Ligand SMILES: Cc1cc2nc3c(=O)[nH]c(=O)nc-3n(C[C@H](O)[C@H](O)[C@H](O)COP(=O)(O)OP(=O)(O)OC[C@H]3O[C@@H](n4cnc5c(N)ncnc54)[C@H](O)[C@@H]3O)c2cc1C
């Protein structure tokens with residue numbers, strides 16, 4: 001390693017993480033950085049990972065890509081919320097939407113709803129998105145404008161903020177679903193056009209220098225590939241960080257037991273069938289099934305814990321759920337490594353994506369974690385001295401975001417009122433991350449707010465916790481006692497305004513299919 005600024009990056013792995021990293025580094029540093037990406041033609045990508053956070057729009061903006069550029073190429077659709085089915089019990093559903101929670105008289109509307117909500121449905125009473133999802137609406141009008149000026153696009157925000165700097169300022173009203181393989185290919189095209197060298201080959205060895213830093217990787221057919229900074233995007237294998245550099249993996253399995261998934265790509269005539277603009281997570285006997293609508297097909301998969309369900313049974317359950325359209329489709333069985341690497345950056349190797357860590361697919365956090373890691377890498381990019389503080393700061397930001405996401409996911413299982421099987425019974429007695437038990441106790445007398453949720457940036461605002469607690473229904477909650485002696489006129493007005501706004505939007509917005517057909521044309 002020479003004492004020059006690290007300006008040769010070698011990325012190993014060409015899945016979503018690899019190509020997101022390559023394209024973002026090129027957009028950030030242009031020709032001042034040389035980027036080589038090595039991907040195996042034989043080892044496949046994970047092939048799932050098709051729902052996102054709304055924050056992903058900052059990624060596309062950074063690359064200067066507009067929806068009309070990339071969405072049609074990736075069979076993408078809009079996601080306004082996650083719809084949870086049967087988590088409380090059979091037949092019940094609720095939405096976790098991309099929509100800021102309103103307040104009245106100094107209290108969040110959910111507090112008022114607990115005290116005296118207009119209906120049984122907190123999500124419909126407090127958010128307009130629930131009605132838009134139920135009615136299959138698009139978040140954009142046919143002229144391309146956003147659904148409503150209340151959701152103005154980053155209005156008044158300075159450009160170029162990272163996701164953590166954006167949090168809490170405004171809530172963008174939607175995220176996306178897309179075909180993972182098509183997005184990787186699209187970003188590969190973007191990257192190669194901007195000078196990224198793509199090598200299709202397998203890394204067979206990782207050679208370290210006398211200090212234990214990576215000197216080069218050895219490929220099967222292209223020989224040695226040298227670089228200054230190596231990015232491990234090899235998925236659950238962790239070829240560079242975990243295998244070559246021996247970084248231990250910290251499992252989350254004691255608190256999040258799902259370690260397996262089986263997935264199907266089910267063809268669907270989306271126009272005929274119609275589809276909701278949301279991801280659906282349907283609780284099952286030993287886990288839950290995702291449904292992700294795309295143009296031309298549905299992605300669906302059963303996430304389960306092997307201690308409670310055999311793979312054959314999981315596949316049978318998923319096929320029954322998906323119906324006859326899935327009869328000829330081959331199932332993709334996946335073993336998931338749940339947890340995170342003790343450090344994601346060691347010496348001159350940074351892991352991004354599944355090699356860094358993964359916290360199970362509920363709430364679609366995988367691509368968000370990749371995006372966050374890349375933003376942090378750019379922010380902490382090393383100079384010739386490889387200052388250890390940059391690495392330390394990077395490692396704590398990445399560890400915190402993953403630990404925070406884990407905590408948020410655990411709340412879903414602790415909170416789920418259903419306890420009809422051993423799996424769901426055990427969710428109530430399983431170990432919890434440190435401090436979560438105390439936080440849950442506090443939320444029972446004071447709903448989640450910025451003072452009492454996981455204290456480090458992890459992408460999820462307090463209102464997301466509120467939705468999960470109110471929706472899953474297993475943890476008793478009460479409104480602030482102050483509301484007993486407060487005037488509820490403002491809250492009543494707010495509930496009425498939401499009801500009227502929802503009706504207006506449902507009546508005037510095009511269907512998601514109509515809008516996307518227009519975009520694709
Ligand atoms: C069941 C499941 C569902 C998910 N759902 C979602 C979701 O809805 N939303 C979301 O945000 N995230 C989701 N995720 C996470 C998401 O899939 C991943 O974060 C994302 O796909 C990134 O994967 P990756 O690029 O890290 O790894 P992979 O896709 O596994 O890619 C690894 C790459 O490394 C290459 N490689 C491996 N070894 C070598 C070698 N020796 N030499 C050369 N190349 C090598 C492979 O060829 C491949 O190109 C899900 C994950 C799982 C398991």
Ligand SMILES: N[C@H](Cc1c[nH]c2cc(Cl)ccc12)C(=O)O
Nearest residue numbers: 053054055081082096097098459
């Ligand atoms: N960073 C936020 C995270 C967020 C806010 N609201 C939601 C709703 C759902 Cl379903 C997932 C994530 C979030 C963002 O992406 O806007």
